[in-house]
Amino acid sequence: MKGYGSILYWMAPTIVSAVVFLGCVLFHSAPLDAGTIFTVLATLRIMSEPVRMIPEALFVLPDASLFFHSNVTMEWLTLRIETLQNLTVFTAALLLIPVPMDYVSPGLVGLSLSYAFTLTQAQIFWTRWFCNLSNYVISIERIKQFVHIPAEPPAIVEDNKPPTSWPWKGRIDLQSLEIRYRPNAPIVLKGITCTFKEGSRVGVVGRTGSGKTTLISALFRLVEPSRGNIIIDEIDICSLGLKDLRTKLSIIPQEATLFKGSITTNFDPLGLYLDDEIWKVNN
Template sequence: GLVGLSLSYALNLTGAQIFWSRWFSNLSNYIISVERIKQFIHIPAEPPAIVNGNRPPSSWPSKGKIDLQGLEIRYRPNAPLVLKGITCTFKEGSRVGVVGRTGSGKSTLISALFRLVEPSRGDIFIDGMNICSMGLKDLRMRLSIIPQEPTLF
């Protein structure tokens, strides 16, 4: 009798341990989910799609000259700069390869051209127009990118 009672309690104790371990592991997942939802709530709105006072002409961009003037980019306020004071010109009609080690800012430079990330300081001009002050739709509808590994479908 005593052995049977002991085995019965031992089996119930194991079930309780399994229940509490699952509960605590799920609790940490729930806390992470709430933190992610809070992050999404605080995402700043994108700039307007169209800025009526600064619309590019229908032929823009016609040449493809890109000027970067003192471009500085960081991904969050008070985070370290990813691009630091870049000033250069990509001439129209030229082919340019951007190379560098992992984390050197290659993707950030492309993201800045599409205004997926806004400059902390500096300006980006395409054919003489400052893209930082035009609407996102006007900009993104007129630029194209060919990725490193393109997919056609």
């Protein structure tokens, strides 16, 4: 029994990793830590709920699906490393059994096996540490990409501010408009020339990826034209500041969205109007 106890002791990390890995796969969530489980137990005790509600409570914990794939991959790697190293140590121990005692001393055999088990845990530790370091290095790469993103055009161009009443009609002229999302990307809108007359309702119809959203994005200069002009009531929008342009235009999204806050802040998020003016428009 002592021998089986020693085997279970040394195989405990592998068994725990296997259980955690299976739990991640079956329940499609990251493994729960002890603090979270104790919090659930305390909450159930306060609510005087029976113990049978504990399994159901584990499923309503905050979803950790963002870390699901990372944790499953980590447990997958740990399980296989521990299995291979335990098999290696077990094979080495079996091969040492027929070796004569005069050739290798038992003390040296026991010392080598002890260090072999220690090396297993050390390799698991360094493997986890290296995986976490790789994840953090990815964050640094993203920050480096954000640092080199080109800056947007100025919000306000003092020398070319639109009139207060602009746009007074709403006529939109597209002149040989070409748009691409990156300098080396293919052209999405290819030389569009058309006119949207003031006071008219125009429907833009097309298949998915045909450029309908890109056209709307170009009106708000979310994507800068690579060639051509967009003229609204005789003013080229590319010559205006982004704030001056976007505060003069409005868009109704396809999906209704209610932002956090009061109804007033949803009507006027920038706080440009008085409550009486908002209520007058609402009525």
